Amino acid sequence: MKPPPFSYHTPQSVAEAVALLGSLDNARLLAGGQSLMPMLNMRYAQPDHLIDLARVAGLDRIEGRDGGLEIGAMVRQRSVEFSEDVRRLCPLLAEAIRFVGHRQTRNRGTVGGSIAHCDSAAEIPTVCAALEATIRIEGPSGWREIPFREFPAGYLMSSLAPDEVLVSLYLPVWAAGHGHGFEEFARRHGDFAIVSAAALLETNKDGRIARAALAIGGAGAAPVRIDAVETELVGRAGEREAFAAAADLCSGIEAYDDIHASGKYRRHLARVLALRAFTKAWSRAVGGPA
Amino acid sequence: MTGTTRRISVTVNGTPRDEEVEVRLTLADFLRKRLGLTGTHLGCEHGVCGACTVLVDGMSARSCLMLAVQADDCDITTVEGIAPSKDVLHPLQEAFRDHHGLQCGFCTAGILTTLVEFLRDNPSPSEGEVREAISGNLCRCTGYQGIVDAALDAARRLREAGGAAR
Ligand code: FES
Numbered sequence: 001m002k003p004p005p006f007s008y009h010t011p012q013s014v015a016e017a018v019a020l021l022g023s024l025d026n027a028r029l030l031a032g033g034q035s036l037m038p039m040l041n042m043r044y045a046q047p048d049h050l051i052d053l054a055r056v057a058g059l060d061r062i063e064g065r066d067g068g069l070e071i072g073a074m075v076r077q078r079s080v081e082f083s084e085d086v087r088r089l090c091p092l093l094a095e096a097i098r099f100v101g102h103r104q105t106r107n108r109g110t111v112g113g114s115i116a117h118c119d120s121a122a123e124i125p126t127v128c129a130a131l132e133a134t135i136r137i138e139g140p141s142g143w144r145e146i147p148f149r150e151f152p153a154g155y156l157m158s159s160l161a162p163d164e165v166l167v168s169l170y171l172p173v174w175a176a177g178h179g180h181g182f183e184e185f186a187r188r189h190g191d192f193a194i195v196s197a198a199a200l201l202e203t204n205k206d207g208r209i210a211r212a213a214l215a216i217g218g219a220g221a222a223p224v225r226i227d228a229v230e231t232e233l234v235g236r237a238g239e240r241e242a243f244a245a246a247a248d249l250c251s252g253i254e255a256y257d258d259i260h261a262s263g264k265y266r267r268h269l270a271r272v273l274a275l276r277a278f279t280k281a282w283s284r285a286v287g288g289p290a
Numbered sequence: 291m292t293g294t295t296r297r298i299s300v301t302v303n304g305t306p307r308d309e310e311v312e313v314r315l316t317l318a319d320f321l322r323k324r325l326g327l328t329g330t331h332l333g334c335e336h337g338v339c340g341a342c343t344v345l346v347d348g349m350s351a352r353s354c355l356m357l358a359v360q361a362d363d364c365d366i367t368t369v370e371g372i373a374p375s376k377d378v379l380h381p382l383q384e385a386f387r388d389h390h391g392l393q394c395g396f397c398t399a400g401i402l403t404t405l406v407e408f409l410r411d412n413p414s415p416s417e418g419e420v421r422e423a424i425s426g427n428l429c430r431c432t433g434y435q436g437i438v439d440a441a442l443d444a445a446r447r448l449r450e451a452g453g454a455a456r
């Protein structure tokens with residue numbers, strides 16, 4: 001199994017990468033290669049041109065911006081794992097990143113690559129859904145930002161135009177002391193999740209829930225944010241019944257059948273994992289044992 | 291720069307190499323076929339088995355999921371390069387021999403290189419951490435127990451040697 005023949009390009013700037021995408025037929029961007037390389041080796045992908053983003057300046061930074069966290073598309077998953085800023089400001093991502101592939105693939109795999117590949121079962125997109133991340137995209141007529149929920153266009157398909165480059169991801173940061181929980185079910189550690197759940201909780205000064213979010217990955221064509229948990233949970237005192245009721249909101253989500261699991265089982269997992277993720281997030285929000 | 295071949299400069303096991311390569315050549319095939327370093331094995335060629343793991347600038351990576359051109363300017367260590375000299379084994383290699391950490395040896399190169407990095411980052415791992423560290427490496431022979439025992443023993447040997455070996 002060897003990649004098919006292609007020409008290889010190493011632009012130095014995003015503008016140059018966009019221009020190459022616009023002028024070359026059947027071109028693909030190469031980020032960390034941990035999804036594209038298997039597709040090339042198996043010849044699922046047969047581009048005539050490969051545009052390697054590795055030498056593009058400025059895409060490998062993690063920075064604070066407008067009270068949130070901006071992560072460049074070429075930041076390696078391993079750098080996220082070791083980032084003090086991520087651990088402090090976005091502990092949900094820090095927890096989820098440990099489930100992304102294996103050490104050997106996190107060393108190469110990038111944040112932008114994972115999002116652009118649009119695998120519904122991937123952990124980073126599920127975190128993006130929970131946090132209502134924004135995706136920054138550059139194209140021939142400048143840049144645009146879209147909410148993560150508008151980014152997936154279908155199974156393994158993003159809404160990027162053929163001449164656009166995903167340049168960064170913006171994660172809004174929740175209040176200090178918020179609780180997070182990431183749970184997933186996979187056949188073995190490092191596999192894509194069959195289903196995953198990412199939960200966030202914030203408490204007010206009376207110890208009641210002030211803010212709540214939940215996203216489920218792996219069930220349908222893209223990770224989904226269960227917006228209704230907010231109304232279900234805000235004002236509640238963190239009792240188990242409240243979280244169970246919030247988790248029950250997953251029972252109607254879109255879920256597909258494949259060789260790993262039936263749609264019915266996926267919906268069951270979504271409920272179970274959502275409850276666990278909320279329970280974990282709550283114990284962290286109230287400062288108990290994680 | 292564009293095209294279907296390219297010149298790359300890499301350092302492999304301490305030796306600088308300057309080679310013209312086809313851009314679609316994987317790093318694994320570059321190491322095995324061009325440089326004759328056949329210690330790096332290819333099991334699946336799509337990133338599942340971990341047999342092809344090498345160190346790229348000290349970080350473990352699957353050489354079947356990298357193009358040789360992506361390794362331009364990088365420092366590569368393969369299993370041939372982990373021992374301190376021709377007649378002295380790396381403590382991990384010694385521990386693998388002592389604990390039956392290998393049978394057919396197909397997975398061994400990838401597991402050794404993975405563990406070289408892992409024990410450098412985590413010199414006193416728990417058994418669970420070792421199992422997680424090698425979860426990206428498939429072994430069809432040993433049942434992993436010998437590998438885990440060897441890794442824990444190697445960690446102890448490395449600690450006792452004061453982390454002298456890398
Ligand atoms: S040969 Fe590279 S992971 Fe299997």
Ligand code: FES
Binds near residue numbers: 392428429431
């Ligand atoms: S020793 Fe044979 S595959 Fe591991």
